[in-house]
Amino acid sequence: MTLENNEKQSTLKTVEWRDNKVVMIDQTKLPNQLVFVTYDDYNQVAEAIKTLVVRGAPAIGVSGAMGLALAALQSKSNTKEDFISDLEKAKKILFDTRPTAVNLAWGLDQIMEVANEGSSINQIKESIIEQVKKMAEDDIRINKTMGKNGSELFDNNDTVMTHCNAGGLATVGYGTALGVIRATRESGKNVKVIATETRPIQQGSRLTAFELKHDGFDVSLIPDTAVGYTMANGLVNKVVVGADRIVKTGHVFNKIGTYQVATMAKQHGIPFYVAAPLSTFDMKTNAEDVIIEMRKGSEVTSLGDKKTAPDDIEIINPAFDMTPPELISGIITEKGIAKPPFEESIKKLFDKDF
Numbered sequence: 001m002t003l004e005n006n007e008k009q010s011t012l013k014t015v016e017w018r019d020n021k022v023v024m025i026d027q028t029k030l031p032n033q034l035v036f037v038t039y040d041d042y043n044q045v046a047e048a049i050k051t052l053v054v055r056g057a058p059a060i061g062v063s064g065a066m067g068l069a070l071a072a073l074q075s076k077s078n079t080k081e082d083f084i085s086d087l088e089k090a091k092k093i094l095f096d097t098r099p100t101a102v103n104l105a106w107g108l109d110q111i112m113e114v115a116n117e118g119s120s121i122n123q124i125k126e127s128i129i130e131q132v133k134k135m136a137e138d139d140i141r142i143n144k145t146m147g148k149n150g151s152e153l154f155d156n157n158d159t160v161m162t163h164c165n166a167g168g169l170a171t172v173g174y175g176t177a178l179g180v181i182r183a184t185r186e187s188g189k190n191v192k193v194i195a196t197e198t199r200p201i202q203q204g205s206r207l208t209a210f211e212l213k214h215d216g217f218d219v220s221l222i223p224d225t226a227v228g229y230t231m232a233n234g235l236v237n238k239v240v241v242g243a244d245r246i247v248k249t250g251h252v253f254n255k256i257g258t259y260q261v262a263t264m265a266k267q268h269g270i271p272f273y274v275a276a277p278l279s280t281f282d283m284k285t286n287a288e289d290v291i292i293e294m295r296k297g298s299e300v301t302s303l304g305d306k307k308t309a310p311d312d313i314e315i316i317n318p319a320f321d322m323t324p325p326e327l328i329s330g331i332i333t334e335k336g337i338a339k340p341p342f343e344e345s346i347k348k349l350f351d352k353d354f
Ligand code: MRU
Pocket: 055, 056, 057, 058, 101, 163, 164, 165, 166, 167, 170, 171, 175, 176, 177, 203, 241, 242, 243, 244, 254, 255, 256, 319
């Protein structure tokens, strides 16, 4: 690992608002190089979300909001009406980058709300900046609370499987699923992790294994095809993953392959948990209407520069899949753990005095 400094990964921020610019870790360069990119134009942030410089539902929620904050600073409009219309235009460009994680819409809507409520343009710009800084701080605080809640489900000496990257790199910091694993360790329990490689873009090997190893966890990496083997051979006690969108019925949309992991966990009687903040819940959309992002075929037909498939082959490359509620043992949030039946327990999470 050739990191350019010795800072611990867990202390780094995936995305940050600094001197009226957005600073991000370029995740496409990991695990070989730790490179930070700085943006002062919302179009650059949109491109960064689209090309996975930043990825992971909570991280793109905050990044989208910060992109919109840049758009606010870039606007030269003198009337509130024109200013709002500049923001609407930028919001659409940022929103159209990736369709599945609901956190992106959540982040953008928060900024539009602040903008619509404000009076003078200068005051609105200041309030938007305050809001994005708060969103970044809240993200870490919420992940820590979620982690603490979830840690109660894990026992000393558990080996926990996780899929994709739902760690510090998928959030501003600390992580959702990996936040639960961090909090379990912080509570004094010994925990081992099995990370799936997560083809085709390998968030598991490039990011999860990197992040956990760097933070001193006992982590083993497996190819996605070894999920059944490890479960059948008693190498896994529990599974915890993140989510990109959870609908009111408890259907969970997450990285492609999550459904296979959950099905296999059910087959072997292994508890399968999902960890996600309330900003990942979409209480309005039905499961069948959620858009699954389809990505380019070259992600499947090559490994780096090496071609691994014949030319002119049809490729199906969905970035996410849906895990039905009957495969899920519990959904860990900052407000507590929702247990089946999910329609009821999720509704409770959103009750004011829960
Ligand atoms: O395509 P990605 O890397 O953005 O997909 C990320 C995932 O599927 C994560 O598991 C999910 O966003 C949860 S992150 C806390």
